[in-house]
Amino acid sequence: MKKLAISILGIVLLATSMPAITANQILDKVDNNMVASSMKFEAELKISISGSVRNKEFKGYTKGEDKAYMEFTSPSRDKGTRFLKLADEFWMYLPDVGKATKIAGHAMRSSLMGSDFSYEDAVSNEELQESYDADLQGEQKIGDDNCYVLKLSLKEGAEGSYYTQKLWVSKETFIPIKSEYYSKSGKLMKDVQILSFKRISGKNYPTRIRMENKLRRNTWSEFVITDIQIGVLIPSNVFTKGYLER
Secondary structure (H helix, E strand, C coil), X not given: CHHHHHHHHHHHHHHHHCCCXXXXXXXXXXXXXXXXXXXXXXXXXXXXXXXXXXXXXXXXXXXXXXXXXXXXXXCCCCCCCEEEEECCEXXXXXXXXXXXXXXXXXXHHCECCCCCCEHHHHHCCXXXXXXXEEEEEEEEEECCEEEEEEEEEECCCCCCXXXXXXXXXXXXXXXXXXXXXXXXXXXXXXXXXXXXXXXXXXXXXXXXXXXXXXXXXXXXXXXXXXXXXXXXXXXXXXXXXXXXXX
16 A cells, blocks of 8 residues: 555656646647748838838738748838749849849848848748757746747758747747747847737737847847738739739
8 A cells, every 4th residue: 555655656746747848839839820821911111220210011922831922012112022932932023123033042041121030031931840849948937928948959951040049938828929049150140029919810920020130230120010811812823923023
């Protein structure tokens, strides 16, 4: 009887010492919120440089991981500038040029319209768990949010702009309310905050994202989604060079 009691106590102690949730389960919930099968949206891009803020407006569509389209609608100097992602290819259309230009792979990491976001940041719609291994490093409170702290490391053979990511994932919403992106050398490249979200189609989808590129000085940028539809049918011709150059 005594041995049975000791065994039961051991099982209870083991169960209470095990984490209630694993790193992979947390990351899966993050991906479920952040990745959409298809999306139609309107948004603003705010760019602050040395205290001066510029506003740009654009609209766009995404479908799966491989297709994305963006078109700037204001200010007038940017109106008609368009971008198209087709799998590993990325195209840009400038009204003054009148035809689409292919952007080289390494250029995808350069600034989008002078902002702290890269082209790759703007059109990415891939699940993090496809490219990163996750490690649960503990818990921490950020503001009013109790968060899981995840470290993501790029998988061997996977491609990505950031070798390591550190996420503070809200226990309540499973949104990474704060993220840090690092280079292979360990240098902090970008600091990202999700400042607001909207509950839509079963997801807590970010609607205001603020990014600071730590390789620049006195700048920050924000994506602010003003209208969004998730899981909508998008005409296939949207994701073609013909539509880009129309």
